Amino acid sequence: MNTIIENLEQFWYFTGFANASWQNLAMIAIGILFITIAIKKGWEPLLLVPIGFGMIIGNIPMFPGLNIGVYEDGSVLNTLYQGVKQGWYPPLIFLGIGAMTDFSALISQPRLLLIGAAAQMGIFGAYLLALALGFDPNQAGAIGIIGGADGPTAIFLSSKLAPDLMGAIAVSAYSYMALVPVIQRPIMLALTTKKERLIKMPAPRQVSQKEKIIFPVVGFLLTAFIVPSGLPLLGMLFFGNLLKESGVTRRLAETARGPLIDVVTTLIGLTVGASTQADKFLTGNSLKIFLLGLLSFVIATTMGVLFVKFWNLFLKGDRKINPLIGNAGVSAVPDSARVSEIVGREFDPNNHLLMHAMGPNVAGVIGSAVAAGILLGFLG
Amino acid sequence: MRDLRIFIISVLSLLGATTLGAQNLTDLLIGEVLVENTNGLTDGYGQRNGWIELFNTSSGTVKFGGCYLSDDESNLRKYHIPTSDMAAKLGPRQSIVFYASGNASQGTFYTNFKLRNGSTIFLVSNDGRTIIDKVEIPSDLPADQSVVRIPFGIKGMDFETKVNPNPTPGSYNGDVDAKTKSQIMKEQDPHGWVLTFIAVMVVFLALMILAFIFGWIGNANKREKKSAPKAKKVHKQGNMSPEVAAAISMALSMELGDEVYAAIALALDDYLAGGVHDVESMIITIKPSAGSQWADKTQNFRQLPR
Numbered sequence: 191m192n193t194i195i196e197n198l199e200q201f202w203y204f205t206g207f208a209n210a211s212w213q214n215l216a217m218i219a220i221g222i223l224f225i226t227i228a229i230k231k232g233w234e235p236l237l238l239v240p241i242g243f244g245m246i247i248g249n250i251p252m253f254p255g256l257n258i259g260v261y262e263d264g265s266v267l268n269t270l271y272q273g274v275k276q277g278w279y280p281p282l283i284f285l286g287i288g289a290m291t292d293f294s295a296l297i298s299q300p301r302l303l304l305i306g307a308a309a310q311m312g313i314f315g316a317y318l319l320a321l322a323l324g325f326d327p328n329q330a331g332a333i334g335i336i337g338g339a340d341g342p343t344a345i346f347l348s349s350k351l352a353p354d355l356m357g358a359i360a361v362s363a364y365s366y367m368a369l370v371p372v373i374q375r376p377i378m379l380a381l382t383t384k385k386e387r388l389i390k391m392p393a394p395r396q397v398s399q400k401e402k403i404i405f406p407v408v409g410f411l412l413t414a415f416i417v418p419s420g421l422p423l424l425g426m427l428f429f430g431n432l433l434k435e436s437g438v439t440r441r442l443a444e445t446a447r448g449p450l451i452d453v454v455t456t457l458i459g460l461t462v463g464a465s466t467q468a469d470k471f472l473t474g475n476s477l478k479i480f481l482l483g484l485l486s487f488v489i490a491t492t493m494g495v496l497f498v499k500f501w502n503l504f505l506k507g508d509r510k511i512n513p514l515i516g517n518a519g520v521s522a523v524p525d526s527a528r529v530s531e532i533v534g535r536e537f538d539p540n541n542h543l544l545m546h547a548m549g550p551n552v553a554g555v556i557g558s559a560v561a562a563g564i565l566l567g568f569l570g
Numbered sequence: 571m572r573d574l575r576i577f578i579i580s581v582l583s584l585l586g587a588t589t590l591g592a593q594n595l596t597d598l599l600i601g602e603v604l605v606e607n608t609n610g611l612t613d614g615y616g617q618r619n620g621w622i623e624l625f626n627t628s629s630g631t632v633k634f635g636g637c638y639l640s641d642d643e644s645n646l647r648k649y650h651i652p653t654s655d656m657a658a659k660l661g662p663r664q665s666i667v668f669y670a671s672g673n674a675s676q677g678t679f680y681t682n683f684k685l686r687n688g689s690t691i692f693l694v695s696n697d698g699r700t701i702i703d704k705v706e707i708p709s710d711l712p713a714d715q716s717v718v719r720i721p722f723g724i725k726g727m728d729f730e731t732k733v734n735p736n737p738t739p740g741s742y743n744g745d746v747d748a749k750t751k752s753q754i755m756k757e758q759d760p761h762g763w764v765l766t767f768i769a770v771m772v773v774f775l776a777l778m779i780l781a782f783i784f785g786w787i788g789n790a791n792k793r794e795k796k797s798a799p800k801a802k803k804v805h806k807q808g809n810m811s812p813e814v815a816a817a818i819s820m821a822l823s824m825e826l827g828d829e830v831y832a833a834i835a836l837a838l839d840d841y842l843a844g845g846v847h848d849v850e851s852m853i854i855t856i857k858p859s860a861g862s863q864w865a866d867k868t869q870n871f872r873q874l875p876r
Contacts, residue, residue, distance in 0.1 A: 300784035303777040310773050314766040321762045328752035330762065351752075398791055401784070408783055416776045542833055553777060560776050564769045569752050 209251035213468030221245030221463065224365075233368035234525075237341065237459050241364060244463020260464040271461040274356070277349045279458040280342035281426040286451025287342075287555065288406070288430025289443045291523070295548035297401050298394035302515075302546070306553025308497035309519025310561045312337025312490025316482050317565075323478055328352055331565040333479055336363045337486030338558030339370070339522040343423060345462065347562045350570050357465040358476040362483035364462075370525045371532075373484070374491045374517045378533055381495045382513045386502075387537045389512040391546050399437065406431040413560055419570065420563020427559060487520065494519035494550065511546075518547035521554025594632045595695050599703040599719060599729065601625030601665050604737050605685040606713035611739045613669040614677065620670040620685035621739055624693065625719070626660035627727060633659040636696035639668060641683055646694045646701070649674060649681040653696075667739045687711050708733065718743050 202208050224242030228235040247267070248260055260267040273279040296302060317334030325333060332348035332355055344363040348356040366373065410428035414421055433443040495516035502510050514534050518527045530547035602623040604610065612618055622639060626632045635658035640648035651658055655678040660666055667679065674682035685691070688709035693702045707717055716737040719729040721744040734743075749757075759765055 297784050297788065300781040300788065303781040304774070307774045307777040311770065314762075314769055318762045318766060321760070326752055327755040327759075327762065327765075328750070395788070395792070397788075401787055401791060404787060405784065409780055412780055412783070413776050416772060556780075557773055557777060560773050561769060564772055568765055568769075569755060 204253050206251040209253060211251065211468065213472045214249045214251045217249040217466060217468045217471060218246050221249070224463075227368065234364065236455060237364050238368055240456055240459025241361065241463040244460040245361075245466050246463075247460070248464035248467050259467070260461065261467065261470075267461065267464055270457055271465060273454075273457060274345055274360075274461050274465065275349055275353065277346045277422070279454050280346035281422040282454045283342040283451055283458065284423050284426040284559075285430040286446050286448075286454070287523070288427040288432075288446070289434045290447035290451070291427075291431060291434075291552055291555070292548075293405050293431060293552055294397040294402060295394060295545050296552050297397045297405055299546070299549050302511075302549035303553040303556075304501075305494055305498060305511075305516055305519040305550035306521070306555075306557040307519075309490045309494035309516075309521075309550070309554055310338065310557045311493035312339075312486040312488075312520065313558065313561050313565075315489035315493075316486035319485060320478075320482050323482070325475075325478075328569045329355055331569045332356075332359055333482050334486065335359070335558070335562055335565065336366065336479075336483040337490045337520075338554070338561060339363070339367055339487065339490065339520045339526070340555060340558045341367060342458070343558050343562045345458065346423060347565060350566055354470070355475065355479060357462065357467075357471050358473075358479040359483075360462040361466060361471075362480050364459075365480075366483050366487045367522045367525065370487075370520070370522045371529050373487050374520070374526060374529050375533055377488060377491045378495055378514055378517050378529070381492065381499070384537065386499070386513050387534065388541065389510050390508075390538075390541055391510075391512055391543070392508050394545055394549075399435070402435040403432070403437075406435065409556065413556065413563075417560050417563030417567065419567040420559050423559040423562060424556070427555065490520045491517045491526075512541075512543055515543055515547040515550055519550040519554045519557070521551060521558050523551050523555060524548065526554075527551040594628070594630065595634065595637065595702055597626055597628035597630075597632055598634060598637075598660070598693060599625050599627060600691055600693050600705045601743055602716050602718045602734070602737065602739065603685065603691055603705050603707060604714070604716040604739070605687055605707060605711055608713050610714055610737060611667070613671065613680070615671075617669075617671065619672075622668045622670060622681070622685070622691055623665050623739055624660065624668070625665040625743070626663060627721075629662045631659055631661050635659070637702070638692075638694035638696075638698060639681055640692045640694060641685065641689045643690065643692065646692055647698045648683055652678050663742065665740055665742070705731070720744060 221242045221244070224238045224245065227233055228238035228242065252258065254262075256262075257265050258267065259265060260271050262268055313334045314337075315334075316337045317330045320330035320333045321327065328351040332344075332352040335344045335347045336359060338344065341360065341364050345356065345360050348359040352359075406428035410424060413424050417424075430443070430446050433439045433446060495513050497519075498511050498513040498516040502513070505511065512530075512534065515527075515530045518530050520526045527544055527547035527550075531542060531544040534541045534543040600622060602625075603621070605620045607618040607620055610618065611621060624634065635651055635653040635655055637651050638647050638649060639651065640646045642648055658678060669676075669680050670683060670685045671680045672682060672684040674680055685707070687707055690704050690706045692704045694700065695702050705717055705719070711717065711733065714737070716734045716739075718732055718734040718737070720732055721727070721729055755765060
């Protein structure tokens with residue numbers, strides 16, 4: 191009888207119930223919240239479902255030493271997590287993004303690239319604020335990149351600059367990307383007048399195949415020569431785009447933008463979620479990171495819209511730009527461009543801003559990769 | 571076409587097998603040499619011998635099995651580092667010590683020659699001819715002092731040779747207390763304004779140049795189009811319902827402009843709840859419903875490469 195009781199007691203110590211702490215339960219609740227938001231609201235489901243479930247996996251209370259946790263060397267989760275830790279998932283995602291992104295909106299109106307540059311102020315605004323809150327420069331750089339609104343870039347940079355903060359940074363970046371419509375709309379309305387919202391921009395010209403092929407080659411050469419440290423991201427982004435536009439590598443492009451990016455997105459979401467173990471995640475720093483992440487999105491949107499308004503002072507007639515596309519410089523593709531379209535249509539149902547907003551939107555992707563390269567060069 | 575593929579793969583394999591290997595060995599250098607060891611490092615047998623430290627300057631692992639060490643220019647193959655020893659490799663920016671005991675039978679890391687002042691130590695590639703690096707030992711080098719190569723410069727890839735009164739066998743020869751970039755930035759730019767200013771300028775500059783180049787290419791393209799004779803329009807007919815045909819012909823109408831494309835795309839996207847797949851610009855692709863993949867015969871076809 192005693193043997194049975196002893197064995198049951200031993201079994202009990204191995205169960206999650208015996209090892210549970212309120213922190214684990216809190217993180218599991220957050221994971222469930224993420225999944226609920228993704229399914230009910232449809233906000234970034236491809237990311238929030240894997241991250242949410244990963245959070246649940248990573249926070250199952252367990253007896254240490256079973257070699258199953260994400261931070262235990264050699265475990266399955268740890269092996270999958272290496273793609274995040276070593277930073278090779280994000281460039282693979284960028285390969286897929288390049289292969290699915292149509293840069294013709296940008297090529298047809300290259301001036302809109304500057305809006306993408308202006309919105310990167312969110313990154314540096316958050317960097318300054320993080321320094322003021324007492325973070326070290328490398329940590330501040332990793333936190334600042336949340337303002338780039340680019341999950342893979344945020345994971346890539348934080349894995350290099352501040353691996354301890356990566357979980358909080360990645361979750362923060364993806365959460366605010368999901369909340370782009372909620373965050374951006376009030377800022378756009380507050381900063382623009384009714385007259386400005388009604389500005390109609392001429393239709394973008396058609397872009398030739400030759401231009402589309404030249405773009406990734408020239409774009410890569412230029413940006414990589416200026417910021418070589420951004421090579422993994424920029425190289426993959428432009429390479430993927432060349433696969434798409436060259437016209438002779440259709441199968442490779444389809445794989446990159448289809449099965450490959452799906453596999454990597456699943457793994458990155460799941461492992462980033464699993465890396466948010468309560469003991470490493472529920473800290474004062476994580477709360478600060480969430481606050482700074484929100485501010486970085488606010489700054490990025492504000493700067494994008496204000497930049498367009500300022501630029502309009504020097505533009506005349508149909509050269510004027512609708513400031514409602516300023517928010518699209520935040521590179522949450524294509525969500526922020528979609529917000530421009532929706533808000534634009536609220537005031538004029540015939541004013542379609544989507545194609546115009548896609549320009550700064552994809553410029554934001556390039557801009558955030560360049561900014562990440564600069565931060566890595568200075569602080570890595 | 572097949573021959574071309576085989577040729578490309580062969581060339582790539584050859585490059586991988588030879589060029590990269592040779593390139594790796596050139597990343598090695600003799601980091602430190604000590605001749606007379608009276609009070610320093612002891613070897614695995616408890617003896618104090620002179621020693622030679624090899625250093626990997628690169629950011630990748632270098633296997634040096636098969637290379638040679640020598641103190642005689644006329645006999646560069648004096649000590650052959652065993653190829654079979656798995657330990658004969660160096661990680662990024664790592665160093666390893668060879669004991670110059672004069673008795674190679676003691677192990678991989680024991681040379682068959684002893685060191686002497688005034689000689690030159692050679693590190694020779696696995697071809698037995700190419701000298702990767704050499705260090706001249708001063709004839710008056712005091713006991714327990716070494717000749718050391720100290721990295722300097724921003725990249726730490728340039729080396730100056732010095733006599734070192736405090737030898738560091740097997741350790742990094744540079745400043746071990748060197749500050750990280752982040753620590754330097756914390757001291758030089760505590761509030762972050764300098765980095766912010768530079769970074770914003772660089773981001774704007776990069777994207778401005780890109781905008782300029784593509785503005786120029788776009789203008790050149792427009793001029794080219796204007797000068798070219800107008801091509802006759804060809805309308806293709808496909809399997810489509812009259813409603814879809816009408817919508818597309820409306821979109822193609824020159825009077826309505828390109829905005830109609832966006833409007834139709836959005837309307838279809840709204841109506842089909844994401845079933846519209848737009849891969850190429852200006853082309854709306856509607857994916858047919860595939861039904862159950864188990865019942866779909868096309869799923870069973872082998873996708874042969876072209």
